[in-house]
Amino acid sequence: MVTTYTIASGKGGTGKTTLTVNLGTIIASYGKETYIMDADMGMANMAILLGLENVPVTLHEVLAGKAPVSEAVYDGPSGVKVVPSGISLKGFQDADPEHLRDVMSEIVNHCDFLIIDAPAGISRDGVIPLAIADEVILVVNPELSSMVDALKTKILTELIGGHVMGAILNRATLENTEVSVHKIEEVLGVKVIGLVPEDPNVRRAAAYKTPIVIKYPDSPASREISKIAAKIAGKEYPEIKPEVSGDKFIDRLAKSIVKGRKK
Structure with a gap:
């Protein structure tokens, strides 16, 4: 049975792509047929992150009726299948988001998991991925404006x-964190299913056009991210003893969360 997830946020720059x-890369590594789709057609970035910015056919052409879905599917790391949107504004203008349902209907016949990168904010293009997914996962940064925008997206x-499954607190730091996990759960009314720390390796991996879970798996x-993916896929995450520096960071971060929950 196929499960479809939409990764959404109330504002751009939260790290949802x-x-x-x-x-998607981790879930595919479990042997699950996994597709990731860039439905952020106006501000598409997935192709750039994976070095697919020059491919001949993208979701833009499919939604414009110029190509079948099969021609816009590319092989990614660990066997994940990638359906990128184009980076040209002309392609965006020609694409009709109303056809996204038809594209999804065809893709779900070939996979176990479909993960959709939704447009940020509230727009006509962004409503469809929120409505057609089995579960929506909100991406929130540790700042009040991000939480407020995420609440609008949830509503x-x-x-x-x-249906909103939960939220991921991304780019979490110990300094200048305006909201705790407890506060996010209280305001959004959903569980925080994962907490991803600020990590310079994310940008380093992007420069290599390689997912961080492949380039720097122990970061x-x-x-x-691997823990969250295991939870989504229903797998047991094999705990690996972190490096000393990472261990100290995670320990301190965990303590700060516990304190926030007690307040």
């Missing part, structure tokens, strides 16, 4: 009949 790529998702962010 990076999470989509890395979650919209529920208004159109969608703090990779380990936390």
Whole structure:
């Protein structure tokens, strides 16, 4: 049975595309037929992260009726299948997001998991991925504005009949964290299913156009993303003893969360 997840956020720059790529890569490594789709057609970045920016056919052409879905599917790391959107504005203008349902209907016949990178904010293009997914996962940064925008996205998702599974706190730091995990859960009314720390290796991996879980598998962010992916796929995550520096960071981060929950 296919399960479809939409990764969404109330504002841009939260890291949802990076999470989509890395979650899909890990789930595919379990032997699950996994597709990741860039439905952020106006501000597409998935192709750039994976070195697919020059491919001949993208989701833009499919939604414009110029090519079948099969021609826009590319092989990614660990066997994940990638359906990128193009980076040209002309392709975006020609694409009709109303055909996204038809594209999904065809893709789900070939996979176990479909993970959709949704457009940030509230727009006509962004409503469809929220409505057609089995589960929506919100990506929140440790700042109040991100949480407020995520709440708007949650409310919209529920208004159109969608369901929010939970939230991922991304780019978590010990300094200047305005909101705790407890506060996020209280305001959004959903569980925080994962906490991904700020990690410079995310940018380093992006420069190599390789998912961080492949390029730097033992980094703090990779380990936390892998835990979330295992949870989504229903797998047991093999705990690996972290390096000393990472261990100290995670220990301190865990203590700060516990304190936040007690407040």
